[in-house]
Amino acid sequence: MTSPQPRADLTEETRNRLATKLGAAGLRVTEPRLRLAHLLFRHGNRHVTAEALLDEAHASGLRVSQATVYNTLNQFQAAGLLRQVQVDQARSYFDTNIDVHHHFYVEGEARLIDIAADAVDVARLPDSPAGYDVDRVEVIIRLDKSDRS
């Protein structure tokens, strides 16, 4: 019997796809970036901290430094491949979902859940102060454990 394959492999085809993605974003294609991109993007959308990504990288056999993880996350974000979500006073979350969307956040559980843009209706917005334009409208729904479960 074959061994289970819990993680998507970084095939040559995937490497090519990711290399194209990095190139299109104006980033050079390097091994660390390619493999971090694979970890980030292989399985649908996710919210990840720098620490979690570093652990994952190490678990996958990639020997990469903390600085590179931070650099890569920041570069991916600057290039528009990731977006940063600010919900917790302690740490930053990086979001692989760069479409317009919103979040549930469970405080104390450090858990972010996507809300599709069309599931929230922000019907009316006030005018922006003179000289400023709206960059992004963010809705964060903070959750509590139910009163009685």
Added chain:
Amino acid sequence: MTSPQPRADLTEETRNRLATKLGAAGLRVTEPRLRLAHLLFRHGNRHVTAEALLDEAHASGLRVSQATVYNTLNQFQAAGLLRQVQVDQARSYFDTNIDVHHHFYVEGEARLIDIAADAVDVARLPDSPAGYDVDRVEVIIRLDKSDRS
């Protein structure tokens, strides 16, 4: 001519009002708390960082430590006298406006502007995940400088 009075004075009447407020919130009335409360609440609503409040305290002649400023802000928040706003990865803002409301945030200028709750119409919300209740809905409108000023 009388000297200008740029800051509201901490009169006996104000002290009594603030003492009542602290007492109602379950906090003991102490000189540092009274005077920090005065700085926080004397002039309408505001958004303040711990560092800014410490500077203000010192400028007003209150000799208080950084630890006390942090303790006081955290206690006021836990007591419901302040609310914390999380918009910047670097630092926390404390908001004296505890009513339901929203914010404009100008990145790079570290500036928060209140939006009255009724100026935004969040018409429809998705159901919360099972076992969780909505604690608070937060709308943050991130602003950019206009394209051409």
Added chain:
DNA sequence: AATAAAATTAGAATGATTCTAAGGCTATTT
């Protein structure tokens, strides 16, 4: 006044993130 409990504080510790500056890779040019 004596006592106990809570508050304040200086300074150290923490922890996420950034910086430095040195060596390693990549792409380009000869």
Added chain:
DNA sequence: AAATAGCCTTAGAATCATTCTAATTTTATT
């Protein structure tokens, strides 16, 4: 296929907001 120049990566130090510790000071109670 060198040689070159410009990124990239990295270990470790630095930064900086915030929290913690342990000792002192205040406040409230007896």
